[in-house]
Amino acid sequence: MPSTRSQTQATINFPRRKQPRTPGKAPGGCGDAPSNPPGVTLLPLSPREKVLPLSPRKRLGDDNLCNVPHSLPCSPTKQSKKENELPSASCQGRRLFFTEQPTTESPGKRNDLVLSPLRKRQETPGGSERSRLNKKPVCIQLFKQEGTCYQQAKSVLHTGVPDRLHAREKETDALWRFLKEHVCEEKPGSLYISGAPGTGKTACLSRILQDFKSELMGSKTIVLNCMSLSSSQAVFPAIAEQMGLQGASNVARRDLVRKLEKQLTAEGTPMTMLVLDEMDQLDSRGQDVLYTVFEWPWLTGSRLVLIGVANTLDLTDRILTRLQARPKCKPQLLNFPPYTKEQITSILQERLRQVSGSEVLDSAAVQFCARKVSAVSGDARKALDVCRRAIEIVELDLRSQTVLKPLPGCKSPTASALVSPVPRRVGLPHISRVISDVYGDRMALGGDKASDSFPLQQKILVCSLLLLARQLKAKEVTLGKLHEAYSRVCRRQQMAAIAQSECLSLAALLESRGILGLKKAKEARLTKVSLKIEEKDVEHALKDGVLVGNILAGGLH
Known part of the structure; x- marks a missing residue:
């Protein structure tokens, strides 16, 4: 009855995808195509009931469970001894380490994070060992220099009104x-x-x-x-x-x-x-x-x-x-009175004690700064400015450098010892460099080149200020009185004098060189002018010139 057999075969519900091979071979010697008895309906098996081929390379993508959202219910066959000993051999360890961090991928792509048996079999024991080591926390890493101690030190070395005045x-x-x-x-x-x-x-x-x-x-x-x-x-x-x-x-x-x-x-x-x-x-x-x-x-x-x-x-x-x-x-x-060396030292040390847990400035540098500033002016604000500028020099040098630093939460004593709270202390060379810029050889007029760099009109103005300060017994004089004295000196030496407006510009140039100090007022003639260096240093520097020597010797008449 061939017609009945054809109708029966037409009702067989074959699955659309290929069926996995059974471990046994077909009687005809062809192990690739299984023979099903006629009249048997083939239904798809559940993942637990499937019998997979021994070789993972001959399995399809669905057979390897690459597209299955849940992890494997058991370990794959033929695992190495090292893999069984690792903690990742459990069922929950089938996932890659990517799953330990949150992902923003779509749900369809998240299924690819499950470790397939094929990929697991292709891993070498050395790769598994590296995966296990990568899970350990890294203790140290390269970081930029923070310099928080420098910021604190600069903040306490301000020139505003302090909470407590020392030596006063x-x-x-x-x-x-x-x-x-x-x-x-x-x-x-x-x-x-x-x-x-x-x-x-x-x-x-x-x-x-x-x-x-x-x-x-x-x-x-x-x-x-x-x-x-x-x-x-x-x-x-x-x-x-x-x-x-x-x-x-x-x-x-x-x-x-x-x-x-x-x-x-x-x-x-x-x-x-x-x-x-x-x-x-x-x-x-x-x-x-x-x-x-x-x-x-x-x-x-x-x-x-x-x-x-x-x-x-x-x-x-x-x-x-x-x-x-x-x-x-x-x-x-x-x-x-001006601050003494001991008073400036106590002021600086008291300010720096407010910086928590570190010594930013060396004691020798503090002593050197106090000695230099007290010898020149006794200005505590100048000492604070010098220390702050020295800290900025060290901070700029270290800003582009990197250091080894322990990561947050790392308790390794070896890693913690790699980082010091103060990367580099401010020493005597840094203070000396700043003081040289502020109080350097501003009146070093010896030699022809130095004399050329210091114009004659500026020399005469400095001489006039020195003579006027001696006559009035005052450290500060107004620009109007200074111009009058300067004009008398120029007339006596038969030289042309500049106007009062130009005299202010000349004094501003001397101020930029650190020789004079100006306190500007609304009216130019009331601007206060003072010497920023000792009179003896000015006289010693200017007495070499014949004209300047005659001016100082003649005085104001």
Whole structure:
């Protein structure tokens, strides 16, 4: 019945994919094509019921379970002894190490991360050993230099008002006694604080005003920096504005002064403490502004306590000679001497102790910096700047370098010893380099080349400043007075003198070389000019020239 057999074969449900071979061969000797009895329906087997060929190379992709989302239920056949000993031989270890980290691939691609038996069989024992070693944490790695210790050191070496002033206990006590006697006890008076730049005058006063704010609560405090004023006469509108007087800028000067005096002497008015920083900027013709301000505390019924701060040591004796005839109006004096070597050393060491767990600057470098700065100026701010610039030099040298550093969480003592909290300490050569740039051979005029590099007009201006400072017994002079002395020297030597506007440019060039110091004012003639190096060094450097020697020998007439 051939027709019935053909109908029966037409209903057989063959799977569309190829069936795996059975371990036994077909009777016909052909092991590749199995013979199925007629009439038997072949259904697909589950993955657990499949009988795979012995050779993984003859399995198809689905037979190797490359596209199966779950891991293998058991170990593949013929595993090596080393693979059985590794922890990755368990069922969960069938996945690659990529699965230990989160992946952003699509779900269809994630199935490829399962380790197939074919790929596992092709792995060598050495590759398995490397996979096992790669799972160990790496203790050290190359990193850029952090330099956090340098950042901390630079932050503590600031020139602002510190929390505590060292080596100024005597001056602080004297200043507080004055405030307690005059402000707290409502007794008018005046105080003049003098000292070279960087000796802690303004910082000490600011610290006291902050610390004793509660004690001074009943008084009114007015603080003005005279460098910010357009002229010496502008101090009266500025004071009136702070005292709450309306329309002070539109009132004539004499009327404004009368209003201020009336306000300061009114009954029931709280004590007013007026602090004038950089008071020498109020220098004017006849000194009428300074005289008026110093006479205010001694008006009948005055409620004013005046505190003046300036660099000039003998301002009240030399400029305000009229106060000598009125001893009552003469202010109390408080001088801040330059810092000594020991004081600068203690300031630097106290600041650097705030850097946690490391010594950024060597003690020898600190001592050298203190000795040099104290010998030149005694300016504590200059010492702080020198140390900060030396730290920046070391920091820039190390910024491009890399070091071995332990990774986070690594507890290996050997790896931890590879990194020091301070990669390189700031030593004496770095401090010497900065000091050489700041206080270097600025007046080294010996030799023809050096003399050519220092113009004759600049030499004459320096000589004029030196002679004028000796005559006035002052460290600072105004640019107007300096130009007058310079013009007299040039006339005596029968040389052409430059104008006052050009004199300011000439002084600015000398300032860039570190010879002069300028304190600019709104008016060019009131700009303060001072020598930044010792007079003996200037005289020694300039006396070699015949013309300069004659100028110094002749003096000012």
